[in-house]
Amino acid sequence: MNDILEAAAVTETGYDPSIKMSGRDVCVFYGDKQALFDVNLDITTNQVTALIGPSGCGKSTFLRCLNRMNDTISICRVTGNISLDGEDIYDPSIDVVELRARVGMVFQKPNPFPKSIFENVAYGPRIHGLARDKTDLEEIVANSLERAGLFAEVKDRLDEPGTGLSGGQQQRLCIARAIAVNPEVILMDEPCSALDPIATAKVEELIDELREKFTIVIVTHSMQQAARVSQRTAFFHLGILVEEGPTDHIFTNPVDRRTQDYITGRFG
Amino acid sequence: MSDHIVRAYDEDLRVLTYRIGEMGGVAEHLVADAVEALVAGNNEQAQAVIEGDKRIDHIHEEIEEKAILLIAKRQPMALDLREIIAALRISHDLERVGDLAKNIAKRALAIEGALQPKRLVLGVQHMVEITLEQLKAVLDAYANHDDAAAIIVRKRDEEVDAMYTSLFRELLTYMMEDPRNITLCTHLLFCAKNLERIGDHATNVAETVHYIITGHKFSGDRARGDETIAALSDVTPGEK
Numbered sequence: 001m002n003d004i005l006e007a008a009a010v011t012e013t014g015y016d017p018s019i020k021m022s023g024r025d026v027c028v029f030y031g032d033k034q035a036l037f038d039v040n041l042d043i044t045t046n047q048v049t050a051l052i053g054p055s056g057c058g059k060s061t062f063l064r065c066l067n068r069m070n071d072t073i074s075i076c077r078v079t080g081n082i083s084l085d086g087e088d089i090y091d092p093s094i095d096v097v098e099l100r101a102r103v104g105m106v107f108q109k110p111n112p113f114p115k116s117i118f119e120n121v122a123y124g125p126r127i128h129g130l131a132r133d134k135t136d137l138e139e140i141v142a143n144s145l146e147r148a149g150l151f152a153e154v155k156d157r158l159d160e161p162g163t164g165l166s167g168g169q170q171q172r173l174c175i176a177r178a179i180a181v182n183p184e185v186i187l188m189d190e191p192c193s194a195l196d197p198i199a200t201a202k203v204e205e206l207i208d209e210l211r212e213k214f215t216i217v218i219v220t221h222s223m224q225q226a227a228r229v230s231q232r233t234a235f236f237h238l239g240i241l242v243e244e245g246p247t248d249h250i251f252t253n254p255v256d257r258r259t260q261d262y263i264t265g266r267f268g
Numbered sequence: 269m270s271d272h273i274v275r276a277y278d279e280d281l282r283v284l285t286y287r288i289g290e291m292g293g294v295a296e297h298l299v300a301d302a303v304e305a306l307v308a309g310n311n312e313q314a315q316a317v318i319e320g321d322k323r324i325d326h327i328h329e330e331i332e333e334k335a336i337l338l339i340a341k342r343q344p345m346a347l348d349l350r351e352i353i354a355a356l357r358i359s360h361d362l363e364r365v366g367d368l369a370k371n372i373a374k375r376a377l378a379i380e381g382a383l384q385p386k387r388l389v390l391g392v393q394h395m396v397e398i399t400l401e402q403l404k405a406v407l408d409a410y411a412n413h414d415d416a417a418a419i420i421v422r423k424r425d426e427e428v429d430a431m432y433t434s435l436f437r438e439l440l441t442y443m444m445e446d447p448r449n450i451t452l453c454t455h456l457l458f459c460a461k462n463l464e465r466i467g468d469h470a471t472n473v474a475e476t477v478h479y480i481i482t483g484h485k486f487s488g489d490r491a492r493g494d495e496t497i498a499a500l501s502d503v504t505p506g507e508k
Contacts, residue, residue, distance in 0.1 A: 260346050266270050267273065
């Protein structure tokens with residue numbers, strides 16, 4: 001509790017480098033219906049933050065606020081303040097395309113473009129002008145695939161369509177695509193729910209490696225996955241952030257009764 | 269605490285706590301019977317204790333298997349996880365209590381036939397009373413999830429330790445008075461030590477109960493009342 005208060009104090013006076021992103025009094029409305037109520041949550045730099053909670057609790061809604069994916073839904077309205085490195089991401093001067101390059105996203109279902117493996121990864125760096133020439137681009141693609149733990153498996157068939165890969169490989173391809181533009185934060189919305197246990201383990205291993213360079217926020221329905229991959233966990237229920245803290249605490253000794261009921265499988 | 273969505277999970281947990289209760293009951297009986305056999309020189313009773321320890325070992329194995337299976341099947345979290353880990357720990361403590369009772373019973377068989385001045389065993393008899401009270405109190409605390417009761421048990425272990433220290437001095441004195449007492453007194457000393465260890469296991473269980481309820485360990489070391497090392501240097505000056 002103390003460090004949360006301290007962190008809050010620092011962000012009010014200025015920018016605290018240990019907090020990558022920060023939500024203050026975040027409310028989200030879909031038309032008349034309010035989906036999130038005054039959420040205050042800090043996303044710690046180079047850590048994995050897991051958002052858990054029953055379906056419809058608002059965790060994915062909150063995740064999508066972090067790179068303004070909710071802008072694409074016309075009836076959706078966001079109030080409060082969300083900052084990246086202390087900078088308000090809902091400020092009119094913010095370039096949303098640039099924001100989404102800094103805050104990348106990986107979705108529940110692997111969604112490679114209907115193009116070659118190479119093109120899937122090369123697309124982002126190309127449109128953002130990150131590569132000086134062809135060799136540079138090839139290097140970025142190889143490097144991203146390598147970091148996504150996929151390079152060895154696909155290096156001889158980069159021209160083949162991305163959609164021809166297995167589900168687990170496709171998801172790692174999407175992760176490679178996300179990291180190719182050198183984001184600072186990666187948002188993952190149930191990245192393993194369509195994968196088998198082996199592919200899941202590979203993605204989890206990858207998440208653990210990626211947090212050295214990136215800050216990761218993951219929405220997951222698997223308590224075990226949240227416990228395994230994250231350092232901090234936030235529990236949402238009915239649009240309210242019920243409890244947030246070190247993952248080890250949340251899963252062995254949660255403070256709130258609702259958290260306890262949910263993670264132990266007692267929610268009616 | 270409300271029930272799980274999966275009802276079989278509740279049933280599994282209930283069986284686990286029930287078996288711990290059963291095991292605790294058997295352990296209490298064995299300790300009481302072992303000391304009774306020792307005092308009365310009743311060989312049959314001592315033999316029954318040695319046999320009875322097998323039942324404890326059996327329940328211990330069963331609890332361990334059930335707990336491992338539960339962890340594998342349900343991936344328990346929070347309170348459930350603490351409850352299962354606690355069952356494993358408590359089962360281990362009670363299994364040790366059974367072993368210590370068995371050891372007392374074996375000594376009862378060993379000193380059979382030795383001349384037994386009643387006053388020598390009085391101390392051990394007195395010590396078993398308080399040890400059994402501790403054991404019973406802590407098993408109740410476990411069954412009722414009563415943290416306050418567990419804290420009392422933990423605190424009271426000092427009394428068991430203090431009694432052991434005084435018994436140690438007493439038996440040492442008897443041995444010095446008459447070397448013919450040495451064999452008997454050495455056995456009695458081990459019996460007293462076993463009871464003191466049983467008290468420690470009751471304290472372990474108390475700490476586990478506290479962990480189930482609060483999710484925290486007891487902070488700070490418990491005050492230790494066993495001062496037999498100091499007592500030894502009192503009696504035999506110059507030696508450590």
